[in-house]
Amino acid sequence: MAPIDVVAFVRTNQARPDAGSTRPPAEVTGPLMRPILLSPDAASAGPEMSIRRAGAEDVEALAGLATQNLLARLAEGPAAAGDHHLVARIGNIAAGLLVSRPNVQQPEVQDLVSLMVTPLFRRRGIGRALLRQLSADMAQAGREALGAVWSDRLPQLESFHAVLMREGWEAPTPWRLRMSFRVGDREEAMQLAARRIAAAREAGLSSLTLAAAGAEAIPRLLAHAQAVQAAGRLPAWADPAPWLPIGTPAVSQLLVDGHGMIRGWLMAQYQTASGRWLAPIGWCETGPSHMLLAMDAWLAALEETQGPGATVVLHPTLNDGAKVCRLLDRHFRPHALWADHLITSRKAL
Template identity: 30%
Template sequence: MLMITDKTHRGTSLLADAASLPAASCGEARLLSLQGNASLFSQLTFPRLRPLMAKLPPRWFAIGAVVAGLPVGLALGFVDDKGQAELVSLIVATAHRRRGLGQRLLETWMADALGRGALSMSVRFVERGLRHEALCALLVRAGWTAPVEDGLFVLGRAGPMVGAVGSWAPVSEKLTKQSVYSFDPLCLTAADEQRVKDLLAVDDAAQMQGPLRLWPRLEPEVSCLVRRQGELVGWVLAGPSSERWQTLSGSESLNGTPTDPLIEYFEAFLDPSYWHTAIAVGAYFHCYRKQVELFGPQSLALYYTDTSRPRMVHLTRRRFAPIADRVETILRSHGPSSVYPAHN
């Protein structure tokens, strides 16, 4: 058992239940498998994750590196109940970089993940994040796939976005045709529920959850059902959230917790038969306008779209990105398949 002390804790161990792993050749660095209270390493991860370090949750695990009793590196992640391991952060102190320590941390984290039943591994990070090029190179050296675009985050102030979207001629035209399209409250009839199931069964709805599954997370006042001549053809689903913000907070230029209200737009879907219309943008406009009424023009609107929905990515880049405060490309890499045990 390796004891590391901190004067702020009167000499008591902050790693009393950390198991020491065999040291390898990297100066005097030693790797530790961290469990329980690992708060001494909290400065080696993103601010949003630091509270976790005081008591790592059951599915979370970390590998720490120490030199002369001081923490100098950390690899942190978790394995979910389906065997998917996610590397959440990997940081080496500036003075100890370019010594192979990052690769040692990553490879040891991978071995630990396998020991915890991981059947796959992945990592997601902001393209413009601090030192992302070094991380990309490290992942490839360790046998991970070359990082590819996984989606887009868009963050903007609701007031300016309402002003910009409302001025688009196609949107204004569609919004005047209330006899054709309407944006209704989240009130589902039995027929609507069956219609939701039918829409979720189409190929374009892959990975969609729909209003029934997302219901506990929703703020009905900033969500809507899209109808065409009374028939349910789509929806925009939103609610308060910090989850997406936390992912963005790992970037260099956006850190901490927002002081203004944050509404995350979890999901938007429209029957593919009507994708040629501007009604999807009109539905967003309706929800943004409601957000301004409820939370003010400086409230934040945040949404994410992944590459499995190329038409939505195109719409995001063409229409919403130019008027947003921030647009971030998210990259994803997968661990080497050769490390996973064979299973039937």
């Protein structure tokens, strides 16, 4: 059976800030030119395919494949350290493009960001050839693995999975739930949780912003996180320390009980590039009702400071944040602007 190629847009793996190594990635230097036959009978059917590093000279030919942002970066000259973009050419035609860069927090891992093949040249093994070239180049550069994250709404999803597995990648697995909505729409969503929020308040539970909690809030938060972590009650992913320097105290929430003791937290982070707000982590030891109360306070603080049109993206992991995922599916998905699941895979080099 002929190899299957797909047009695939995959998102960069968003690793946690404290994950992985901090050593700089090795750089791959020099253009790589390697002729590859498309199929056993391709030699008689047409010209050979060549794969090499994509550069400024490819901008015009890649206009139909690459985004404007990528084309602008290619036009500027040499890629950022560790970026490794490959173009597959058949004669003078740019038939395929692969975009990759080092994982931000795990530079020993090279993230596959995009894999695209011109419709005219699909089902000829071009996508697989680009993946093989990436594997060879990254192994030579000292990377330890390749990684990728993509949406389950990707067109031709099963075909893309098959291509990865044929090239030695791990079986794709669900990783995160994502959903986006405007904070001004929260009233309808939170009505479904009104009873649970009221019960949390009756139990003396509350939530306030880190900014409103005063100067001692962050030291207290860190001390409590260390204590519950030492007691084995705090999972590694819920550690607030890596997120505090990049979070927003005016919106991030501190969950407290009736005695003023810290019982959890909900971080807020603004992504300038996308213009969206994220809740990278949320954890509490007093149950889902308290987290719903904190989420309501978090959204109210966002609306007060940013306006009702501010956009929020929630993306808990399906493993560590299983309870949160069920909560979001039940209370927020009906009011979401969009929702999907992220899928991930890796290949050891």
